[in-house]
Amino acid sequence: MRLIALIGLLAATMGGPIAQAQTAPDQPQVGRPGCTDDVAVRASRTLVSFESRGRPVQAHLYTPGGEPNGSGVVLLHGARGLSADAATFDPHAIQLASRGYHVLVPNYYDAEPGRARRTGRDMRLWRGVAADGASFLGGRPGMDPERVALWGYSLGGFLAGETAMESDVAAAAVSVAGGLDVGEAGRGGRSVPLLLIHARRDPVISPMSTRRWGDGLQRRGGRVEVQALDWDGHGFDRPTWCAIFGRTRAFLDRALSERDA
Numbered sequence: 001m002r003l004i005a006l007i008g009l010l011a012a013t014m015g016g017p018i019a020q021a022q023t024a025p026d027q028p029q030v031g032r033p034g035c036t037d038d039v040a041v042r043a044s045r046t047l048v049s050f051e052s053r054g055r056p057v058q059a060h061l062y063t064p065g066g067e068p069n070g071s072g073v074v075l076l077h078g079a080r081g082l083s084a085d086a087a088t089f090d091p092h093a094i095q096l097a098s099r100g101y102h103v104l105v106p107n108y109y110d111a112e113p114g115r116a117r118r119t120g121r122d123m124r125l126w127r128g129v130a131a132d133g134a135s136f137l138g139g140r141p142g143m144d145p146e147r148v149a150l151w152g153y154s155l156g157g158f159l160a161g162e163t164a165m166e167s168d169v170a171a172a173a174v175s176v177a178g179g180l181d182v183g184e185a186g187r188g189g190r191s192v193p194l195l196l197i198h199a200r201r202d203p204v205i206s207p208m209s210t211r212r213w214g215d216g217l218q219r220r221g222g223r224v225e226v227q228a229l230d231w232d233g234h235g236f237d238r239p240t241w242c243a244i245f246g247r248t249r250a251f252l253d254r255a256l257s258e259r260d261a
Contacts, residue, residue, distance in 0.1 A: 030090075030091065030094070031043065031090075031091055031094035031095065031098065032091060032095075033091035033092055033095065033238065033241065033242060033245075034238055034242070035095075035239075035242035035245070035246070036242070037242075037246065038095060039095065039098050039099060040098065041065075041094055041095075041098050042064065042065035042066045042097075042098045043062050043063060043064055043065050043094050043097035043098045044062070044063050044065060044097075045060055045061070045062050045063075045090075045093075045094070046060070046061050046063070047059075047060060047061075048060075048061045048104075048136075050106075050132060050133065050136040051132070052110075052111050052125075052128050052129045052132040052133070053111065053125060053128045053132070055110065055111050056110065057106050057107060057108065057110040057111055057129055057132070057133070058106070058107050058110055059104050059105055059106035059107065059133065060086075060090075060093070060104070060105045061102070061103070061104055061137075061140075062093045062094060062096065062097035062101075062102065062103035062104075062105075063097060063102060063140075064097050064098065064099075064100050064101065064102065064142070065097075065098070066098070066100065067100060068100050068101075068102065068142035068143070069099070069100030069101060070100075070142065070143060070144040070147055071100070071101055071102070071143075071144065071147040071148070071149070071252065071256045072101060072102035072103065072104065072134075072137040072138065072140070072143055072147065072148045072149070073096060073101055073102075073103055073104075073148070073149045073150070073151050073252060074103075074104045074105075074106065074130060074133045074134050074137060074148065074149070074150050074151065074160075075089055075093060075103060075104070075105045075151050075152070075156075076106070076108060076130060076150065076151065076152030076153070076155075076156030076157070076159055076160050077089070077105075077107070077108070077152075077153065077155075077156050078152075078153045078154035078155050078156050078157075078177075079114060079154055079155040079182075080114075081107075081109055081114055082105070082107045082109070085153060086105070088241060089105055090105075092241065092245045093105055095245070096245075096249070099249070101252075102137055102140055102142065102143055104133050104136065104137045106129055106130075106133045108125075108126045108129035108130065108133075108156075108159070109126075110129075111125045111126060111128065111129045112125040112126065118183060120184075123159070123162075123183055126159050127159055127162060127163045127166070127167075130150055130152075130159050130160060130163040130167075130170075131163050131167040131169050131170070134148045134150060134163075134167070134169040134170050135169050138169065145169075146171060147171055147256045148169060148170060148171055149164075149170060149171055149172040149173060149174065149252055149255065149256060150163055150164050150170045150172075150173040150174070151173070151174040151175075151176075151248060152173075152174070152175055152176065152178065153176045153177060153178075154176070154177045154178060154182070154204070154205060154234070155178070155182050156178070157174075157175030157176050157177055157178025157182075157196075158175065158178040158179065158182040158183060158213075160173045160174065160175050160178070161173050161175045161178060161194055161196070161213070161217060161222075162185065162186045162188070164190070164192050164194060164222075165186060165188040165189060165190050165192065165194075165217065165220060165221075165222060166186060166188030166190070167188075168190070170192065171192070171193075171255065171256055172192060172193045172194070172195075172251070172252065172255035172256060173192065173193075173194050173195070174194075174195045174197065174248050174251060174252070175194070175195070175196045175197065175210075176197045176198075176244055177197070177198060177199065177202060177204070177205050177210075177234055178196065178198075178205060178210065178213070179196075179198070179205045179206065179207075179208075179209030179210035179211075179212070179213045180209040180210075180212055180213045180216075181204070181205045181206055181209040182205065185213060185216050185217075187220070188220065189220035189221040189222075190220075190221055190222065191221045191222070191223060192221075192222055192223065193222075193223045193225070193251075193255040194214075194217055194222045194223065194224045194225070195225050195226075195227065195247070195248070195251045195255075196210055196213070196214050196217075196224065196225070196226045196227070197226075197227050197228075197229060197244060197247060198210040198211075198226070198227075198228060198229065199228070199229050199231045199232060199233060199234070199236075200228055200229060200230060200231055200232055201232040201233070202232075202233065202234050203233070203234060204234035205234065207228065210226065211226060214226045225251070227247060229243065229244070
C-alpha cells in the first residue's frame with residue numbers, strides 16, 4: 001500500500017523547507033498547530049522509504065532546519081490508518097523538528113494492511129515496522145542511535161509501548177489512548193521509560209485497560225508513568241492535542257537526556 005498523501009497540507013517542493021500556509025487568522029498555519037508554545041518553523045519534510053522484514057514502508061521524515069539535538073521520535077498512527085491521522089500529526093511533527101528532533105511518521109500498514117480482526121502476525125509485523133523505523137531514524141546524519149523514542153496513538157500507542165519493551169532500538173516510548181482493549185500484551189521486558197496518556201473517559205480504549213496494561217508493563221521491568229487528561233473521548237480537540245504534545249516533549253526531553261548521563 002502506498003502512503004496516502006497528507007490531507008490538506010501546503011508544503012514547499014519535496015525536500016525543501018515547510019512553507020507557511022495562507023490561512024485565516026483563526027486557523028493554524030502549516031507547522032503551527034495553534035498551541036500557545038508554538039515556535040518558529042525551521043524544518044523540512046521529505047517522503048522516504050525503508051525496509052521492514054523485506055517489505056518497503058513509506059514514511060514522512062521531518063528534519064531540523066536548525067541545530068539537531070541528536071534525538072528522534074517515530075510517530076505511529078492509529079487503527080484507522082495514516083490517512084486519518086496525518087493532518088493531525090503533521091504540524092506537531094514539524095514543531096518537534098523545529099525544536100531539534102528528527103521525526104519519522106511511517107505507514108505501518110504497508111507491511112500488512114489493517115483489518116478489523118487483527119492477528120498475532122499482524123501485530124508482530126507492525127511492531128517490526130516500529131523497530132525498523134527507529135533503526136532507520138537512528139542512522140540519519142545528526143542522530144544518536146541510542147536516543148530514539150517511539151510514540152503512538154490508539155493502536156499505534158500500544159505498538160509503541162510493546163515494541164519498546166522488546167527492542168533495544170527504542171530508548172523510550174509514549175502511548176496516547178493505548179491499552180489492553182487493543183490486543184494481548186507481549187512478554188518482552190526491559191527497564192525503559194514509558195509514558196501512558198489516557199482520557200478521563202474513553203469509549204474505545206478504556207482508562208482501566210490502560211492502567212492494567214501499565215501495571216503489567218511495570219511488572220515486566222518498564223519504568224511506567226501514567227497521566228490522565230481532563231477529556232472525555234477517544235479523539236481530541238486542538239487544545240488537548242497541544243497538551244498531549246507538550247507532555248510528550250517534556251517526557252522525551254527528560255527520558256532521552258538520561259542517555260547522556
